[in-house]
Amino acid sequence: MSRRWAINSLNVPVRYFLSVLALLAISLWVYWPGQNGPLMLDDRGSLFILEALDENPAHALDYILGDNSGKFGRPVSMASFVVEKIFFDSGIAGQKRVNIVLHTINGLLVVWLMGLLLRFHRVPQSDWFALLLGFAWLLAPLNVSTVLYVVQRMAMLAATFMLAACIAYTYWRQSAVAGASNIFAGVIALLCCVLAPLSKENGLLIIPIVVLLEFLWFRPLSIGRQSFMLFRLSGILVAVGAALIAVALVVEMDGIIAGYAGAGRNYGLYERLMTEGRVLWDYCAQTFWPQTFRMGLFHDDYDISRSLFDPISTLYALMGWVLVIAAALFFSMRAWGTPIAFCIFWFLVGHSMESTFLALELYFEHRNYFPGIGLFLLVGTVIGLLVRSFPVLGTTTLAWLLVYVVYLALQTSSQVQIWSSAPLLRINHVVNHPESERANEEMSIHLAGVGALEEALIYMERAALVSTRERLGDKQLREIGLYCLARRELPVAHLASLGQNNPERPFAAVSVLNGLLGLFKEGKCPNFDERALADRFAELFLHDPQVSRASPKMFLVLAGLENRLQRYDSAYQYTELSLSLSPYDVTGLLMKLHFSTALDRSGEIDRTFRELQALDAIGALSISQRETLNLYQ
């Protein structure tokens, strides 16, 4: 009898271990073809610069500390790209492979954390529930656009550290409550809490998550002095945190509202908040019952809520969230309900940074990467509480979950295939989001690349029609790019009409011109008359120079164009315009130094050099900028 028991008790971990391995293998099998996909959107901007690392690896630190996407610079994420580039450079496929592996690691962390949490509430077969729910998250198709969108490694790394922090905190807490002290777990938890925001700003949310974990998840069984102290502390932190956020919102409200105009959004704060009510429900639906054809990177066609009744679903969505939050508050006052409340708050807190007040875009699937874990944990918690009351339902529920995981794996597989081919992904985007400006732009660029210029121009026209940000000038620049990519000669009239509309500010987006210059540099426009283009820009900006006609960055890009043509005088003038708007811009000053030298303006050289030295003294220059400056010494 005892021997039989021993065999059975051994079998369970072995079976569990084999199941984990099998599911891991399946997840990798599903995702692996995704490595063949293209770079998308921000990938180009954020990662293209890394190409220069080949020439000068000593500048690695610049890249790690030089990212300006967020408040903290995301050095941990950038370090991962830099390390990968220096040691394992295997192109886009390599970057995507790293993301896939990181995603599976995150999946294992989710399984680990869910196991710990469900076990705490004495859910029968908790490890198996955690395993299946963890893999449901791992294989949820909504995560494909995070995993295979290289630059979203930032969101993934933040999630990694947040999950690790939760796990480490749970271990630390277990030991603390038992009267021991697991310093190692405590240090890991703290370290992860630091590393998470340094990967992406969302990582900051680990603090409220851990506080809520203590306050809600661990509360029902908070027996003993340490446990009670932790509970009280977490309660105080929840109250203080909520008050701080409220105060910060009141104080910063004007700045937040102004941010919308600054970012050129076609919606205001209240419209965004109303729209996000619907978006959050859509995330939930896409998590549990995915409609893969709607998924993708481009959701700029998402209907904006202009009022509570336009569209009417806004009202329903917001009422739904009010009910959910009321329910969560109700649950949080019941001993049995606090874990449910925690899961709801995990989701809402997880979205609180990117889906609320800030003037960001409305809809991105990758925003759901960490909050989505809360949804699966919610399922696990509800089922777990049910199974705890009625253990007989355990196995059948696991069987249903297994079927569900298979269903999600099949859905994800098709989505990965879409992401594994650039043209397939682009067509899929434009077919399912015909009103998306970006989807149409991407398609037009692709078509021009394969020689279908006329069709490309049609897509560009559609993009311009639905665009709310760009001006005619931007469209004209894009069209020049299309002619270039299709290796076709640009009609003369096109250049003559460039920038005629909105002469007070003909171009809205610097990225378009930047992209065009990129094409010139890559030699993709061998027959294009760059000089004629530069002349046209000079007509627009230099004949009657006014700083209000473009942004400082735009002037610098134009200076770059003139520099390519070795027309240093014009380049100098553009730099001056830029610096008059942004006088302490190091890049602008370095360019001015360069052009002054080329034009042999010694007074300017000395003055600019001194200004740069002063900036260097306060640490405003990166290593490469300092090296450039030293060349002029």
Next chain:
Amino acid sequence: MTLSWCLVPLFLLTLLAYGPGYSGPLLFDDWSVVESNPRIAIADGHFDSWRIALASSEAGDFGRPIAMFSFALNQLVFGPDNVFALKVVNVVIHCVVGLVIFVLSRLVLAALFPSRKQSQIELAALISCLVWLLHPLHVSTVLYTVQRMAQLSTLFVLLGLVAYVRQRVQWARTGASLPEIMNTLSWLLLVTVLATLCKENGVLLPLLALVVEVAVFRGMWAGRENTRLRYLLIAVLAVPFIIAATWLFFPPDFVLAGYAGREFSLESRLLTQSRLLWHYLGWLSFPAPSHMGFHHDDILISRSFWEPMGTWISIGAWLLVLLGSVACQRRCPVLLFALLFFVVAHSLESGFFALEMVFEHRNYLPSVGICILLASLILIPSSSGISVDSRLLVLGPTMILLSLLVLRTTAWSDGITLSGTNVRNHPNSVRANYWYGHWLLRDAESQQVSHPEAEDLKGKIIEARSYLISAHNLKSNDMAVLYLLHYIDGRYFSAAPERPDWLGIMASSANNHILSSSDVNALVALVGCTVDKHCVSEDRKLGVIIDSARNSHPRSLPLLAAHYQLKSAEKQPLEQLESIAKRGLVIDPTDLFFTARSFELLHVKGDVAGMYRVLGAWISSDLTRRDLAMIKSKFGDN
């Protein structure tokens, strides 16, 4: 040693008895589902290839993914053209279903005959299992590869019933808590889903569980009979029958729509099915292979209650038998169980939906009830003191059924033997005559390639023609028959002075009657044959035939495809071909033929943008993404 051990030799015997059929050919739907289905080939090892294979069937509302998975696995493990392996696996599944029937029979009979000894119950279960396993009626399910769908669905349904009955036996004694009931219902629902994902008949599982409730447990709960529960369950079981009854008077549109392409109406089908169910029962009870066959189109269709007379007799007999079994349910509950099981299990395929009239494989699941009924007969005399040697009870049916089974599987050993047997047993069947002619012709032509000097070739072709003429005499407007006759006469008897004008007959037939899918396929084959120069067809007449057919079936894609092929062979300008292809894609944007043709035409023109447009339309209409790999391959390295 318990009787369960007898199952092992029984399974071996089954595997051996089916042996002659392993060399048999693929038939009808096998070609489209398995043989020429590019989507079930797992060539690149991607996970997504499996997903595509799962979604690759066009049959049924849910695509039957589990069955398609099994075909893909079969091909991967044993090779793509391994028909032998496909058939062996089907027989193995047959044995597994047999095992489950043994378990189910044991449970049901123990519940129905609680006073019998365990050994008697086991013997009866064994007999029901062996009768079902060795029954020759199931040959046309097991050796017709694509019917693995029905096999797997049956397997899941029976597994669900076993699980349910096991629980229910316990509840009859001790009762159950609400969570226990919820747990069992949850399992039942899960197995129903799995069964339905093999074939739609799987949805019948809950109804069959109700049959078990009504006929076997009859409200027994916690050691006593609960009348309320019993009536409640009867009422629940009656619901689908009441719905069916209302459909009789107010048939829904989705049901009626299916009859547009049939030569019979909803009323005709229902009336005929009442007779056919008796036929099925007859074949199950007296399994004479001469009555069986692949084609049963020689069975008369009932046009009214009185035509043929057997119709009202059948309906009356069903009412009598069902009412009788209800009346004597106390004394003979197994009769009610078997009949209800039979009728309910037939209700989907032999009911309202506009499927073909007769197929033997429809009895695969319903026959389980009848086998249990037959096996239970040994339990009835034993109560009156007459005892029969159990060895005799097992060996007797085994020997009889085995002989009949081997006879039938031998008939399935190759196309000619199969179709020859069919035509002998069903001389009045158009299809049997046609297929025998077809196989004889095919055999002669393949012999012509391998042994051109053989003397009996001409004789075989003449024989083939004679069967086709018989088929034509039975049904003068059958396009498949006319096509083959046109082909034979043009190819082998072109010098004959008075050849019938088969094309002319086809032209008038295309005008005068509703074309079945087999007629349409025949017209498509005729065009293909003409384009490939195997048939000598006058272009004008062929054009007239296809145009007439298209006029009466304007949305038929195969006919439009044939039209396209014809125009393409006539070297018509690209624009004209393009417009036909466009029309095809308007009818069905996912149609592979027209998508591929459009793509080719645009490729020839060098219209890259157009190619992308076609692919975009393909993507947007391929909602299940089952063509993803094909679409992706079109991009090449772009």
